[in-house]
Amino acid sequence: MQINITVITWFRRHTPAVHFLVIALAVLLYLLWPPGAILLIVLYVVALGVASMNMATNLYVDTFRHVRANGDAGGVQGRVADIALTFDDSPTEGTAQVLAILKAHDVKATFFIVGAHAAARPALLRQIVQEGHAIGNHSYSHKSTLPFRRPAAILADIQRCTETITDITGVVPQMYRPPFGVVNPGIGQAVRTSRLPCVGWSLRSFDTVTPQPARLLSRITRQLAPGAIVLLHDYPAVTPQILPELLQEIKRKNFNCVLLSPETLLP
Numbered sequence: 001m002q003i004n005i006t007v008i009t010w011f012r013r014h015t016p017a018v019h020f021l022v023i024a025l026a027v028l029l030y031l032l033w034p035p036g037a038i039l040l041i042v043l044y045v046v047a048l049g050v051a052s053m054n055m056a057t058n059l060y061v062d063t064f065r066h067v068r069a070n071g072d073a074g075g076v077q078g079r080v081a082d083i084a085l086t087f088d089d090s091p092t093e094g095t096a097q098v099l100a101i102l103k104a105h106d107v108k109a110t111f112f113i114v115g116a117h118a119a120a121r122p123a124l125l126r127q128i129v130q131e132g133h134a135i136g137n138h139s140y141s142h143k144s145t146l147p148f149r150r151p152a153a154i155l156a157d158i159q160r161c162t163e164t165i166t167d168i169t170g171v172v173p174q175m176y177r178p179p180f181g182v183v184n185p186g187i188g189q190a191v192r193t194s195r196l197p198c199v200g201w202s203l204r205s206f207d208t209v210t211p212q213p214a215r216l217l218s219r220i221t222r223q224l225a226p227g228a229i230v231l232l233h234d235y236p237a238v239t240p241q242i243l244p245e246l247l248q249e250i251k252r253k254n255f256n257c258v259l260l261s262p263e264t265l266l267p
């Protein structure tokens with residue numbers, strides 16, 4: 001679901017005015033037909049909420065959810081196509097195990113780093129970089145209250161994560177993935193100001209809520225497609241359980257895992 005680009009630009013520029021307009025309309029409508037006013041407010045709030053939870057609408061910020069495929073695995077030619085594996089919230093207690101599996105299969109991935117986790121486990125973050133994986137910014141605090149903070153505070157959190165990563169590794173992260181995949185006017189404004197591309201995913205594994213390995217593995221392999229960005233986490237116990245088989249299946253299906261970078265991102 002993607003909303004018309006002109007409407008998006010207009011909405012982003014005038015968000016407070018649109019809120020005001022809808023409220024004014026609701027007040028007017030209330031005088032004529034009270035249920036209609038309530039319906040208008042409910043629909044508006046639901047629409048904003050759906051757009052917050054669904055990065056693909058691009059309502060608040062342009063998002064990138066695919067990587068350039070460079071091939072057509074499974075197509076007539078059967079050429080190898082690129083996909084990207086991403087691990088969020090790293091470094092965690094599960095990172096070392098995931099790194100060992102990736103190394104054993106000679107596969108590179110992109111880790112979206114939480115600044116506070118990096119400060120607590122700097123050696124693991126250095127290991128991620130030294131082993132040739134890419135890293136992105138996934139906020140400093142990753143707090144559930146972050147989406148409700150003002151744009152300046154969200155931007156400060158993004159910058160604090162970047163500074164932490166750079167202090168530890170010397171690498172300046174070039175991509176941002178918002179915590180929980182939630183975007184709203186405040187996050188949109190902060191990310192646009194940061195000038196970091198906002199990275200989502202095309203394939204959500206739900207590994208944090210799927211403890212059954214077979215179910216998780218089949219959900220991911222079923223949806224693999226050229227250019228997919230796969231969302232995983234390195235801390236659930238189930239992820240390293242399925243990872244060796246997933247990597248074999250990726251190879252068998254003629255997919256090649258590439259690192260994410262601003263140059264290879266697609267909408």
Ligand SMILES: [Zn+2]
Binds near residue numbers: 088089138142179180
């Ligand atoms: Zn996260």
